[in-house]
Amino acid sequence: MEEIKNYTVIIYTENQIGLLAQISNIFTRRSMSIWSLSAGPSSIDGIHNITITTDATERRIREAVRQIEKRVDVIKAFFYVEDQLVYRELAMYKVPTGKLLDSGELESLLSKYNARIVEMNKTFTVIQKTGYTDETQALHDELKNIGVLQFVRSGRVAISRTMQEPVFKFLQKREREKEKINKS
Amino acid sequence: MNKTITGSEAMWLSLIAEGVDTVFGYPGGQIIPVYDTLCDFEDRIRHILVRHEQGAIHAAQGYARSTGEPGVVIVTSGPGATNVITGVVDAMTDSTPLVVITGQVPSAALGTDAFQEADVTGLTGPITKWNYQIRRPEEIAWAISRAFYIARTGRPGPVVLDFTKDAQNGKTEFSYEKCKFIRSYIPNPKPSDQAIDKAIALIDNAKKPLVVFGQGVTISGAGKELQAFLEKADIPAGATMLGLSALPSDFPLYQGMIGMHGNVAPNIKTNECDVLIAVGMRFSDRVTGTVSTYAKQAKIIHIDIDNAELGKIITPEVAICGDAKKVLSILTEKIQKNSHEAWVKSFDHCREVERKKVIDMEISGGEGPIRMGEAVAMVADVSGDKAVIVTDVGQNQLSAARYSRFTKGRSFITSGGLGTMGFGLPAAIGAKIATPKKQVCLFVGDGGIQMTIQELGTIMQEHVGVKIVLLNNNWLGNVRQWQEMFFDRRYSQTRMLNPDYKLIAEAYGIRYRAVEDKKDLRKAVTEMLSDDEPFLLDVHVLEESNIMPMIPPGKGIDQIMLNEKEWYQK
Numbered sequence: 001m002e003e004i005k006n007y008t009v010i011i012y013t014e015n016q017i018g019l020l021a022q023i024s025n026i027f028t029r030r031s032m033s034i035w036s037l038s039a040g041p042s043s044i045d046g047i048h049n050i051t052i053t054t055d056a057t058e059r060r061i062r063e064a065v066r067q068i069e070k071r072v073d074v075i076k077a078f079f080y081v082e083d084q085l086v087y088r089e090l091a092m093y094k095v096p097t098g099k100l101l102d103s104g105e106l107e108s109l110l111s112k113y114n115a116r117i118v119e120m121n122k123t124f125t126v127i128q129k130t131g132y133t134d135e136t137q138a139l140h141d142e143l144k145n146i147g148v149l150q151f152v153r154s155g156r157v158a159i160s161r162t163m164q165e166p167v168f169k170f171l172q173k174r175e176r177e178k179e180k181i182n183k184s
Numbered sequence: 185m186n187k188t189i190t191g192s193e194a195m196w197l198s199l200i201a202e203g204v205d206t207v208f209g210y211p212g213g214q215i216i217p218v219y220d221t222l223c224d225f226e227d228r229i230r231h232i233l234v235r236h237e238q239g240a241i242h243a244a245q246g247y248a249r250s251t252g253e254p255g256v257v258i259v260t261s262g263p264g265a266t267n268v269i270t271g272v273v274d275a276m277t278d279s280t281p282l283v284v285i286t287g288q289v290p291s292a293a294l295g296t297d298a299f300q301e302a303d304v305t306g307l308t309g310p311i312t313k314w315n316y317q318i319r320r321p322e323e324i325a326w327a328i329s330r331a332f333y334i335a336r337t338g339r340p341g342p343v344v345l346d347f348t349k350d351a352q353n354g355k356t357e358f359s360y361e362k363c364k365f366i367r368s369y370i371p372n373p374k375p376s377d378q379a380i381d382k383a384i385a386l387i388d389n390a391k392k393p394l395v396v397f398g399q400g401v402t403i404s405g406a407g408k409e410l411q412a413f414l415e416k417a418d419i420p421a422g423a424t425m426l427g428l429s430a431l432p433s434d435f436p437l438y439q440g441m442i443g444m445h446g447n448v449a450p451n452i453k454t455n456e457c458d459v460l461i462a463v464g465m466r467f468s469d470r471v472t473g474t475v476s477t478y479a480k481q482a483k484i485i486h487i488d489i490d491n492a493e494l495g496k497i498i499t500p501e502v503a504i505c506g507d508a509k510k511v512l513s514i515l516t517e518k519i520q521k522n523s524h525e526a527w528v529k530s531f532d533h534c535r536e537v538e539r540k541k542v543i544d545m546e547i548s549g550g551e552g553p554i555r556m557g558e559a560v561a562m563v564a565d566v567s568g569d570k571a572v573i574v575t576d577v578g579q580n581q582l583s584a585a586r587y588s589r590f591t592k593g594r595s596f597i598t599s600g601g602l603g604t605m606g607f608g609l610p611a612a613i614g615a616k617i618a619t620p621k622k623q624v625c626l627f628v629g630d631g632g633i634q635m636t637i638q639e640l641g642t643i644m645q646e647h648v649g650v651k652i653v654l655l656n657n658n659w660l661g662n663v664r665q666w667q668e669m670f671f672d673r674r675y676s677q678t679r680m681l682n683p684d685y686k687l688i689a690e691a692y693g694i695r696y697r698a699v700e701d702k703k704d705l706r707k708a709v710t711e712m713l714s715d716d717e718p719f720l721l722d723v724h725v726l727e728e729s730n731i732m733p734m735i736p737p738g739k740g741i742d743q744i745m746l747n748e749k750e751w752y753q754k
């Protein structure tokens with residue numbers, strides 16, 4: 001059996017309604033769970049970026065990426081294992097202020113996890129932390145003793161270790177091909 | 185340029201600019217403006233009014249498959265749109281170019297559960313090559329040019345355009361430019377030189393090479409290139425069901441059909457060859473049998489234009505992503521001329537066994553009721569192998585695939601990947617409308633014809649000279665066969681009471697003849713094929729008969745049953 005790993009798939013797309021649903025469908029159809037998903041603009045005008053994390057064998061992720069690229073409005077898709085990327089997730093925790101202060105652990109937790117307070121009032125406090133999944137999870141586990149009223153973690157945002165957007169060269173090549181076609 | 189026209193006019197002008205002269209459709213509330221404008225285009229557009237939207241889309245598929253040009257479908261919103269869904273999936277699976285235009289509620293009403301609103305782009309997203317909702321009349325020319333470009337290039341497929349009523353009615357300026365480029369879409373990838381070199385080395389050194397090809401050869405128009413390749417390298421070849429007719433049946437190196445009910449020789453030899461060259465096919469489970477034992481001994485070269493097919497089912501030694509015609513001509517130029525006489529001859533034995541144990545009986549089997557194979561072979565014989573054969577799904581389809589003979593490409597039209605019963609009758613209508621000079625002959629079962637039998641009305645109204653051969657066995661035959669062979673003859677819900685087809689044909693003004701006796705078969709087929717009128721030939725075939733040979737489900741491609749008791753012995 002091939003090894004199952006955590007993959008991050010970065011997909012560059014045209015801005016096309018419904019495409020996100022079609023892409024997530026490619027995962028669900030092959031019963032691959034999407035652990036996190038985030039979508040937004042890229043550094044190139046008009047080009048969107050969808051980042052998805054999932055667990056799969058390399059063979060399956062390769063097949064999925066080919067099927068994603070087959071969608072007409074997908075420009076290019078790449079898949080990475082964790083150490084090929086710089087990535088972060090953002091987590092927020094809501095805890096009861098009284099208990100938090102009584103615990104006497106506030107200062108040490110904030111510095112240990114490099115977290116910060118984004119809002120504090122008499123009833124609750126919102127703590128924010130960015131980092132890897134296991135780090136945001138570890139803070140969550142420690143805060144449990146105090147009581148976590150609400151917890152959210154964002155999808156992964158990731159940047160490749162290539163110099164430019166990995167799709168950049170591809171787009172330049174396509175520009176040249178377009179000129180050739182228009183001339184002929 | 186300053187003159188403004190309505191969105192509906194823009195739509196018709198766009199279709200005409202794409203070379204469309206025939207559309208299949210059915211009107212309704214949210215597409216009325218388009219139909220209203222059609223009155224002004226009747227000199228340039230032939231609209232085929234079907235009896236059910238499923239009929240429209242299968243007819244468009246038949247039209248597309250027999251010409252290679254996109255079939256065009258126009259239906260209303262909601263139920264009109266959902267009625268074409270089966271055909272859209274069928275076209276997606278079988279790489280059929282279609283442009284389907286569905287009416288939609290006005291854009292202001294979208295998402296409100298308005299009367300006859302369905303989320304058509306949502307529903308068809310995963311089953312189309314591309315879809316788009318046109319909400320403004322200015323988008324029409326752009327969307328239609330893109331739709332045709334996407335439907336017909338690369339691996340063809342269906343495109344759905346969901347057209348809101350306000351966009352049909354709104355005014356726009358109009359100028360049309362054909363789409364030639366989409367930056368996110370590469371329809372014709374350049375085959376890698378490295379992969380080509382690797383393939384050449386494998387082919388040149390092969391002792392027992394085999395080619396298996398699919399519809400990719402037909403789509404890319406690579407029939408001649410395939411012949412040249414096979415001849416130069418002296419390689420025998422087998423076709424998938426959708427690959428049928430890409431090579432003429434009498435081409436010396438052609439070894440017949442592969443797969444579950446294919447010919448013994450190419451199936452057995454798949455597991456004996458040393459290099460397997462797969463061209464424009466996708467290793468469907470109906471072709472491979474158990475994948476884990478499929479061609480394990482062989483080095484596989486897989487040529488396909490769709491990158492997502494390469495490595496999907498089997499991992500090839502060499503994957504070449506590119507157009508079959510282009511790749512085959514490069515390969516033919518670069519490979520050595522070769523000869524594999526003994527290997528090619530070794531196919532004869534398998535063929536002999538199949539002929540003796542299966543074919544002889546099926547197409548000229550002595551006394552008793554007519555067999556399906558006989559009827560199919562008779563049509564081939566009387567038509568001089570020239571008819572375009574369309575099939576429905578089931579035993580009728582498998583018999584037609586096994587016993588038809590072809591001299592020209594695009595002569596076998598069937599629902600392969602989806603196996604859609606009800607496909608046949610409308611598809612035959614579409615094929616006949618597209619190629620009126622050819623005889624178009626449909627083989628259909630008594631189950632399948634009743635799934636879209638309403639289209640006899642279309643034949644009547646449009647006077648379509650389709651030849652319908654009803655292979656009538658009073659069973660849902662293919663399912664009955666499985667029940668007999670794998671479910672202890674427990675015939676659950678497969679016995680079907682038939683209507684009087686003579687009365688049905690009469691009601692639609694279609695000529696009818698029934699044959700029960702073998703000795704009348706030739707005369708009946710000759711009568712049917714003697715003119716260009718619609719005809720229903722009701723052939724009462726042997727009721728409980730099985731399509732053989734068969735690779736039972738779960739078995740490998742070389743585990744072949746010749747009849748209910750006997751396996752092919754290697």
Ligand SMILES: Cc1ncc(C[n+]2csc(CCOP(=O)(O)OP(=O)(O)O)c2C)c(N)n1
Pocket residue numbers: 576577578579580581603604605606628629630631632633655657659660661662663
């Ligand atoms: C829409 C649809 N429903 C069900 C099936 C399953 N099915 C496959 S073959 C078959 C029997 C077909 O019977 P008939 O049309 O009489 O043809 P025969 O096999 O007897 O030639 C059935 C029910 C199917 N392929 N398509």
